Amino acid sequence: MLEKASLQILSEALEKLDAGFAALPANDAQPPGAERIGAVLAETSERLHDNFPYFHPLYAGQMLKPPHPVARLAYGLAQWINPNNHALDGGRASSAMEQEAVTEIAAMFGWSEHLGHLTGGGTIANLEALWVAGRLEQQKTILASAQAHYTHQRISSVLQLPFETIPCDTRGRMDLEALEKRLRRGDVGAVVATMGTTATGSVDPLAEILELRAKHNFRLHTDAAYGGYFALAENLGPETRRSFDHITQADSIVIDPHKHGLQPYGCGCVLFRDPVVGRLYRHDSPYTYFSSGELHLGEISLECSRPGAAAVALWATQKLLPLKEAGEFAKGLEQCREAAIDFHQRVVADSRFVAAFPPELDIAVFAPRAESVSASSTMSRSIFAAAARKNLHLAIAELPVTFFAANLGGVKVDQNSLTCLRSVLMKPEHHQWLDRIWELLSQATDECAH
Numbered sequence: 056m057l058e059k060a061s062l063q064i065l066s067e068a069l070e071k072l073d074a075g076f077a078a079l080p081a082n083d084a085q086p087p088g089a090e091r092i093g094a095v096l097a098e099t100s101e102r103l104h105d106n107f108p109y110f111h112p113l114y115a116g117q118m119l120k121p122p123h124p125v126a127r128l129a130y131g132l133a134q135w136i137n138p139n140n141h142a143l144d145g146g147r148a149s150s151a152m153e154q155e156a157v158t159e160i161a162a163m164f165g166w167s168e169h170l171g172h173l174t175g176g177g178t179i180a181n182l183e184a185l186w187v188a189g190r191l192e193q194q195k196t197i198l199a200s201a202q203a204h205y206t207h208q209r210i211s212s213v214l215q216l217p218f219e220t221i222p223c224d225t226r227g228r229m230d231l232e233a234l235e236k237r238l239r240r241g242d243v244g245a246v247v248a249t250m251g252t253t254a255t256g257s258v259d260p261l262a263e264i265l266e267l268r269a270k271h272n273f274r275l276h277t278d279a280a281y282g283g284y285f286a287l288a289e290n291l292g293p294e295t296r297r298s299f300d301h302i303t304q305a306d307s308i309v310i311d312p313h314k315h316g317l318q319p320y321g322c323g324c325v326l327f328r329d330p331v332v333g334r335l336y337r338h339d340s341p342y343t344y345f346s347s348g349e350l351h352l353g354e355i356s357l358e359c360s361r362p363g364a365a366a367v368a369l370w371a372t373q374k375l376l377p378l379k380e381a382g383e384f385a386k387g388l389e390q391c392r393e394a395a396i397d398f399h400q401r402v403v404a405d406s407r408f409v410a411a412f413p414p415e416l417d418i419a420v421f422a423p424r425a426e427s428v429s430a431s432s433t434m435s436r437s438i439f440a441a442a443a444r445k446n447l448h449l450a451i452a453e454l455p456v457t458f459f460a461a462n463l464g465g466v467k468v469d470q471n472s473l474t475c476l477r478s479v480l481m482k483p484e485h486h487q488w489l490d491r492i493w494e495l496l497s498q499a500t501d502e503c504a505h
């Protein structure tokens with residue numbers, strides 16, 4: 056089941072890496088415990104079985120999948136060096152690779168100039184963006200939609216910045232009227248627009264939020280941790296496309312290569328449109344930054360030590376699959392979206408289910424039809440478990456019942472939220488597997504109906 060052919064490529068690349076250090080005297084020291092590594096690794100493999108099969112198309116649940124083989128191999132290769140991208144002394148080559156890879160991401164959003172770097176993930180990247188917003192607009196409120204990732208509230212509390220949520224419309228997007236009403240009261244430092252919410256993949260109406268920025272003057276941060284790469288997809292709906300086309304006007308962008316960018320975990324990215332914000336990071340370190348007058352990435356990031364291997368993996372992936380419209384990488388994203396649309400249409404056409412609004416990106420949410428919202432919620436949990444027993448792994452989400460309102464005819468609304476089923480169809484091959492996925496879902500649903 057697991058891809059192993061590429062291990063030979065790693066071995067060849069390792070020989071090449073080794074050859075670059077041939078001038079050094081041999082060092083034959085064995086790492087401690089070398090003779091027991093095989094036994095420990097065998098035990099490690101056993102322990103790893105207690106995971107869902109994220110690599111398989113029948114895993115169609117949370118936002119999880121293994122990295123592309125080139126990323127896995129490049130990360131592994133870099134581990135023989137273990138560069139640290141905090142300072143050039145720790146990772147000269149990998150710092151240059153990080154800057155190149157991040158420049159390509161910025162270019163994907165239409166930025167020829169930027170300040171940016173990789174981070175441990177979306178949370179840290181968002182933390183930096185809101186930290187900058189808080190430094191520039193001191194003690195002013197941060198706004199995000201009720202469907203924004205919970206991290207924004209937590210980050211605001213870490214930064215001791217006031218935080219408020221703005222309600223969403225029936226498609227999970229920030230409600231513009233509610234936003235404007237709140238902006239009129241003043242004292243807003245930043246608005247977070249989510250370009251693909253975690254639960255439903257809804258995209259906040261960025262063009263209209265930008266019009267409000269012109270009137271009310273706040274920093275606009277876009278959290279595109281999950282959805283950002285869809286900027287390259289050519290099959291978005293017109294409203295979603297319009298929002299992505301306006302991302303160039305944001306003040307900051309967060310995107311997670313470890314979500315749709317095919318990377319191992321530990322790879323987020325923050326970008327600022329105005330490089331001048333770099334001054335906010337200024338600090339002295341008596342033990343680093345002496346090796347060169349060039350920029351050390353630690354001078355423009357809150358984290359100190361960071362895996363150079365993450366930059367190496369991202370650089371190699373973007374070499375293999377450039378971030379270009381109509382390229383192989385973009386086509387993969389388009390297939391994911393195709394899968395979600397196809398899945399949604401099957402749900403709409405099947406009287407056993409209640410559909411939510413059509414997917415904007417590649418997340419589909421749906422619920423079993425039952426006499427009431429509470430009964431549907433109970434049944435969602437049963438289907439989730441029954442499907443898992445058949446090796447079809449879905450996810451569960453708790454969403455406002457308003458997201459399903461248009462399709463709830465005949466279902467008694469006895470509570471405000473619905474526990475529904477959720478599927479992130481983030482592997483391009485999900486599209487080819489849809490018949491099989493649907494067959495297993497149908498069987499699980501019928502079992503739970505009896």
Ligand SMILES: Cc1ncc(COP(=O)(O)O)c(C=O)c1O
Nearest residue numbers: 176177178204251253278280281
């Ligand atoms: C929109 C959004 N923002 C932020 C995050 C947090 O990112 P991370 O889990 O990489 O810290 C997520 C995670 O799913 C997300 O979907």
